[in-house]
Structures are given as C-alpha cells and as structure tokens.
Amino acid sequence: MPDEEIALLICDDHRILTDALAAVVASEPGLRLVADPVDNAEDAVSLTASLRPDVVLMDIELSGPLNGIEATRQITKLSPTTKVIVVSGHRRPTVMVEAVEAGAVGFLDKGTAVSKLLQGVRAVAAGEVLLDSTRLARLMPVLAAERKGTTDALDRLARLTSREQEILRMLAEGSHNDAIARRLSISVATARTHISNILTKMGVHSRLEAVALLDRRDSLAP
Numbered sequence: 001m002p003d004e005e006i007a008l009l010i011c012d013d014h015r016i017l018t019d020a021l022a023a024v025v026a027s028e029p030g031l032r033l034v035a036d037p038v039d040n041a042e043d044a045v046s047l048t049a050s051l052r053p054d055v056v057l058m059d060i061e062l063s064g065p066l067n068g069i070e071a072t073r074q075i076t077k078l079s080p081t082t083k084v085i086v087v088s089g090h091r092r093p094t095v096m097v098e099a100v101e102a103g104a105v106g107f108l109d110k111g112t113a114v115s116k117l118l119q120g121v122r123a124v125a126a127g128e129v130l131l132d133s134t135r136l137a138r139l140m141p142v143l144a145a146e147r148k149g150t151t152d153a154l155d156r157l158a159r160l161t162s163r164e165q166e167i168l169r170m171l172a173e174g175s176h177n178d179a180i181a182r183r184l185s186i187s188v189a190t191a192r193t194h195i196s197n198i199l200t201k202m203g204v205h206s207r208l209e210a211v212a213l214l215d216r217r218d219s220l221a222p
Contacts (some may be wrong), residue, residue: 021117
C-alpha cells in the first residue's frame with residue numbers, strides 16, 4: 001500500500017522502547033498509530049478486533065495470561081488482513097518457528113534498529129515476508145524433535161497410577177522418602193518402591209529428571 005497510510009499497533013511491555021518508537025512513528029510519513037502502545041496481549045487482540053490495523057508489532061513475553069505467540073494466533077484469526085511482526089529478545093531458538101505457525105509474517109530481534117523496524121513494517125504492509133528462510137528451515141526439525149520429546153514425556157507420565165502421580169507431586173514439592181511415608185501412612189520401604197517404579201515407568205534415572213518432566217507437562221496445561 002505505497003500510497004496509503006499504514007495503520008500500526010505496538011504491543012510491548014517495555015515502556016521506554018514503546019514511547020520512543022511511538023514518537024518516531026508520529027514523525028514518520030505514511031505511518032500512524034491506531035492507538036497508544038499497549039503492554040499486554042489482551043488489549044492488542046481487542047484493539048485489533050475493533051480497529052483492524054494493517055500491522056502489529058508484537059512482543060512475546062508479556063504480562064497477563066496471553067503471550068505474544070497466542071496473541072498472534074488470535075489476531076490473525078480475528079483480522080486476516082492484519083500482518084503481525086514478532087519483535088523478540090527471546091533466546092529460545094525455536095520461538096521463530098512458533099511465531100510463524102501462529103501466523104506471523106515477520107520476525108525481528110529486539111536489537112533491530114528503529115529504521116530497519118519501520119522498513120519492516122512497510123515491507124509486510126506491501127505483502128512481503130520478513131523471515132530468514134534458511135534459519136527457519138534449520139529450526140523446524142529442532143522444534144519437531146522438541147515436540148516429540150514432550151509427547152513422549154506425556155505418554156510416560158500417563159503410565160503412572162494415581163498413587164504414583166501423588167508421590168511424584170510430593171517429590172516436586174521437595175519431600176523425601178520419610179516425609180512421603182508419613183504423609184501417606186506407608187512404610188519408608190514402600191515409598192522407596194513407589195519411587196523406583198515411577199522412575200522406571202518414566203524412563204528416567206533420577207528424581208530430578210522425573211520432576212522436570214512433570215514441570216514440562218504442567219507448563220503445557222491450558
């Protein structure tokens with residue numbers, strides 16, 4: 001849209017950054033903010049639904065129940081014409097793949113210069129895609145492997161009986177064999193046997209690994 005004003009929404013919880021970017025946009029020909037920058041995903045989704053910006057600059061780590069990936073997913077469903085550029089300082093490499101899967105057409109690092117950021121806004125508004133295809137292709141199998149590992153972990157957790165799940169929760173709380181035995185009114189030897197069975201079923205070698213898998217499962221819970 002070279003001859004039209006590009007309507008922009010900024011969602012980021014770094015106030016200094018958003019204030020500075022808003023000031024630059026205000027003086028930039030061909031760009032306008034549809035609203036003041038917002039610092040949470042819920043507001044970004046709501047404003048997109050009502051104002052239909054051409055482009056949204058979206059952070060990932062935000063306060064509130066929604067992160068930037070889920071907000072991107074909702075925004076692209078609510079307003080298919082809105083283009084989302086994820087701007088992230090997140091160090092987890094596969095986050096770019098997740099952003100693309102959610103519907104983002106651009107992915108930029110937070111260290112990107114403001115001038116390049118605005119070039120990116122104009123580019124995606126004109127129908128371009130701001131993604132490193134080589135990096136994306138390299139990361140996709142990495143994310144697939146991560147997801148397979150998570151699926152395997154969930155399958156292993158599902159093998160535990162209700163008593164074993166209860167004991168695993170106690171291990172996650174830091175309880176030792178004697179504390180578990182007292183709490184469940186069982187012998188220490190029985191508690192030890194339960195824990196051994198938990199490790200075997202989960203295919204891990206230590207309580208720490210078992211608890212880590214439980215944490216992974218809980219982090220995926222809706």
